[in-house]
Amino acid sequence: MIPYGHQSIDESDIEAVIDVLRSDWLTTGPKVKQFEDSLCEYVGCDYATVVNSGTSALDIAVASLNLPNGSEVITTPFTFVATNNSLIYNNLRPVFADIKKDTRNIDPDDIRSKITSNTKAISYVDYAGQPCEIEEIKEIAEEFDLYLIEDASHALGASYHGKKIGNFADLTVFSFHPVKPITTGEGGAVVTNNAEIAERVRLLHNHGIDKSATDRYGPDAGWAYDMKVLGRNYRMTDIQAALGISQLNKLDDFIERRNEIASLYNEFLDGCEFVETPITKKNVVHGWHIYTVLLDGSINRNEFFKYMRKNEVGVNVHYIPSYHFSYYRNNFNFNERDYPETEDVFNRIVTLPIHPEMKREDVEYVVNTLKEWQ
Ligand SMILES: Cc1ncc(COP(=O)(O)O)c(C=O)c1O
Numbered sequence: 001m002i003p004y005g006h007q008s009i010d011e012s013d014i015e016a017v018i019d020v021l022r023s024d025w026l027t028t029g030p031k032v033k034q035f036e037d038s039l040c041e042y043v044g045c046d047y048a049t050v051v052n053s054g055t056s057a058l059d060i061a062v063a064s065l066n067l068p069n070g071s072e073v074i075t076t077p078f079t080f081v082a083t084n085n086s087l088i089y090n091n092l093r094p095v096f097a098d099i100k101k102d103t104r105n106i107d108p109d110d111i112r113s114k115i116t117s118n119t120k121a122i123s124y125v126d127y128a129g130q131p132c133e134i135e136e137i138k139e140i141a142e143e144f145d146l147y148l149i150e151d152a153s154h155a156l157g158a159s160y161h162g163k164k165i166g167n168f169a170d171l172t173v174f175s176f177h178p179v180k181p182i183t184t185g186e187g188g189a190v191v192t193n194n195a196e197i198a199e200r201v202r203l204l205h206n207h208g209i210d211k212s213a214t215d216r217y218g219p220d221a222g223w224a225y226d227m228k229v230l231g232r233n234y235r236m237t238d239i240q241a242a243l244g245i246s247q248l249n250k251l252d253d254f255i256e257r258r259n260e261i262a263s264l265y266n267e268f269l270d271g272c273e274f275v276e277t278p279i280t281k282k283n284v285v286h287g288w289h290i291y292t293v294l295l296d297g298s299i300n301r302n303e304f305f306k307y308m309r310k311n312e313v314g315v316n317v318h319y320i321p322s323y324h325f326s327y328y329r330n331n332f333n334f335n336e337r338d339y340p341e342t343e344d345v346f347n348r349i350v351t352l353p354i355h356p357e358m359k360r361e362d363v364e365y366v367v368n369t370l371k372e373w374q
Pocket residue numbers: 053054055056079080082083125151153154175176177186187188
């Protein structure tokens with residue numbers, strides 16, 4: 001099977017992890033700090049806190065804003081459900097805006113139409129690694145005095161108008177799950193250019209305690225510390241951080257290869273009558289975390305999916321809109337008719353494999369298999 005996504009691990013990654021296993025610090029050690037510094041340098045931002053998953057990163061990013069219970073946050077339903085769940089963890093109310101068909105990203109006009117006096121933030125996702133219409137979203141945020149949370153789980157290494165993702169929203173979240181742009185096994189990060197927010201995120205990821213284990217280590221260190229807010233233990237280990245540092249060194253090569261594969265798909269699928277290929281907006285570097293196509297409405301997606309899987313192509317569906325899930329149906333009153341674009345995309349979308357180690361022959365195999373359908 002050619003999987004839809006896969007990590008790229010080489011000997012240097014393995015060595016980096018082994019070195020940590022031989023060291024004194026498996027967690028709260030120097031590699032975590034080094035990974036945070038490397039992320040800041042790569043993204044060009046001021047503060048980074050690395051954590052144990054993208055979901056944890058979202059949770060404390062939202063928590064750090066201290067929004068009143070019941071506040072509304074406008075978000076996309078066309079995402080991995082963790083984006084929306086992070087609002088519910090923090091007693092906030094997700095309000096869905098529809099997406100745009102061509103990019104599957106949140107529609108700024110629909111964000112505008114969902115604003116009420118109770119709206120406090122917008123949480124948007126750079127779907128597939130393609131930056132949203134950030135300029136338009138920022139204008140809305142400034143006009144209505146809203147916070148911005150960018151779920152860039154797909155978009156580490158992508159850029160918008162020449163600047164790396166991680167510099168636009170009040171808080172930006174990355175995920176380091178194996179299929180993501182880089183991996184630490186499980187892992188995530190929150191980055192920001194706001195010192196106060198950064199301080200709250202740092203407290204929240206370590207029980208709300210104001211001194212790290214490193215601060216309390218060594219001949220001159222004391223034992224005392226304070227717990228200032230109700231935090232969690234979302235710390236990343238040094239084992240993971242070492243892998244992250246090693247992976248980050250290769251990120252630009254990964255992104256370049258993902259872009260080459262996406263271009264091959266676009267070229268080979270050009271003229272294929274029953275699929276619409278994805279578009280890339282001007283002025284962005286696309287991260288190509290996933291490559292998705294829309295099937296013609298006459299095609300039975302389930303039959304197509306089974307056929308591709310039987311032929312060892314690891315197709316997938318990203319995503320089931322969050323309001324379809326039982327939890328959301330049982331606890332909220334969303335109506336799928338309010339999201340016509342999301343529904344249409346959901347009914348026709350298929351993810352084709354893309355990851356840096358795919359060869360040209362793999363892409364040819366996927367496209368030839370697809371074209372031989374029926
Ligand atoms: C858009 C989006 N947000 C959040 C997450 C959660 O990240 P993690 O799996 O690292 O918790 C994912 C993971 O698939 C994702 O795709």
